[in-house]
Amino acid sequence: MKSWVKKQFNTLSVAVSGLLAVPYGKQLEKFFSNIINETPTVYGKTIDKFYNETHIGGALHRLFDKSHSPIDMWEKVKVAVKDDTKLDELKNYFIELGKDLQTPMGIPLHSIQDKASYDKLVSAISDKFLIKKSWLYDLQTVNLLEVFSTTLGVVALFFGWKKKDKEEFAELCASLGLAGAVGANPLLLIIALVSLAKSYTQNKNKNKFKKGTLRGFVGMGSFIMTASLFSSPLIGIIIGLAVAISVKKSLKKLEFQEIYDWFKENITKYADTISSATGITYLYKKIKNFV
Numbered sequence: 001m002k003s004w005v006k007k008q009f010n011t012l013s014v015a016v017s018g019l020l021a022v023p024y025g026k027q028l029e030k031f032f033s034n035i036i037n038e039t040p041t042v043y044g045k046t047i048d049k050f051y052n053e054t055h056i057g058g059a060l061h062r063l064f065d066k067s068h069s070p071i072d073m074w075e076k077v078k079v080a081v082k083d084d085t086k087l088d089e090l091k092n093y094f095i096e097l098g099k100d101l102q103t104p105m106g107i108p109l110h111s112i113q114d115k116a117s118y119d120k121l122v123s124a125i126s127d128k129f130l131i132k133k134s135w136l137y138d139l140q141t142v143n144l145l146e147v148f149s150t151t152l153g154v155v156a157l158f159f160g161w162k163k164k165d166k167e168e169f170a171e172l173c174a175s176l177g178l179a180g181a182v183g184a185n186p187l188l189l190i191i192a193l194v195s196l197a198k199s200y201t202q203n204k205n206k207n208k209f210k211k212g213t214l215r216g217f218v219g220m221g222s223f224i225m226t227a228s229l230f231s232s233p234l235i236g237i238i239i240g241l242a243v244a245i246s247v248k249k250s251l252k253k254l255e256f257q258e259i260y261d262w263f264k265e266n267i268t269k270y271a272d273t274i275s276s277a278t279g280i281t282y283l284y285k286k287i288k289n290f291v
Contacts, residue, residue, distance in 0.1 A: 006159040010168075013152035014175045014220070020149055021183035021224050022240070024233040029104040029145050036098045043092040044099070046080035047073055056115065060137055063108045064115045068100060072111055098144075106143030109186065138184035150187040153180075157195050167212035170199045174216025182224055219248040 019025055040048075051057070051065040062068035067076050077093045084092075100107045112118045126133050142150075153176045160169040173196035180189030200209055227240030 006156075009152065009156040009159055010172055013149070013156040014172070014179070016145075016149045016152055017176050017179035017183065017185070017188060018220055018223050018227075019237070020145055020185065021179040021220075022227045022236065024227075024236070025145075025183060026104055027233070029143060032144055033103050035102050035144075036095065038099055041092065041096075043077050043080045043096055047076045047096060049076075059105070062100065062105060063137065063140060064112050064118075066111045066113075069108045069111045070097065073097060073100075073107075101142070101144045101147065104143060106141040106146065108141050110140065135184050139186055142185070142187055146183070146185040146187065149179075149183075149185060150191065153188050154191060157191065161195075166199060166202075167208040170196065170209045170212030171216035171219070173199055174213045175220040176216075178217055178220045179224070215248055219244045222247045 019028065047067045048065075050067055051061045054065070055061070057064035066072050073096060074093055077089050077096065080092075081088070097107065122133050122136050125131055125136065156172060157169075157176075160172060173192050176188055177192035177196060179185070180187075180192055196213065199212075200206075223240040223244035226243040227236040230236035230239065
């Protein structure tokens, strides 16, 4: 019974995290954006007061108005009404937190104090590494579906934490980690990376760890890339799953060293092409030194 429950949680956590890493994930987030009534309250108005006065950050204001991170929001709620009780404050804090969490923009994990410096840094990172600015913003926030996805991941990792099948655990960590990175889910990414590090240090058979990690990365990667090619969510998901399953089955028949040697040979062979396509000039030298 335990193994069945464990398998179901593994499948569900990987499926949900993978779904949120593809473009239709944002559509799914919008679907859950009206669970809580968003009629403004005195608490909500206090939280939004600074933004309404300054309009700092525009649509991304939650990261800059020093009012929407969990800690900052609590400070705003406490001073919203003079004669309310602690129970009223707690209740309305979680209501306002829920209102923000249910939106695709979510809540920031922290507040940016200097917007000008942040904009300059993000522009530099975006220009040099070709990373979207929206991804960098998303990586600093969480929303309701990302919290749900992370919770499923934590439960799945908990079930596999002390299991003997370290290869399967490494595969789960890698799958969740890649989905967390592509989908910019900071909580899932951190938890998956910590679990993967734990798996590496405690796994005496490094070859099994490498094979599990590779299957996780390649399986999730093939699903995300394939599903993202289709405008129809249903078709994208079906074909993406078919490709991911086929790839993972094929990997089981190959030795890790064969895959590694093929990867090393081809990435160095096409280093110039990869560098030209990405526009990152120093990438050529990095790849050439890979051997």
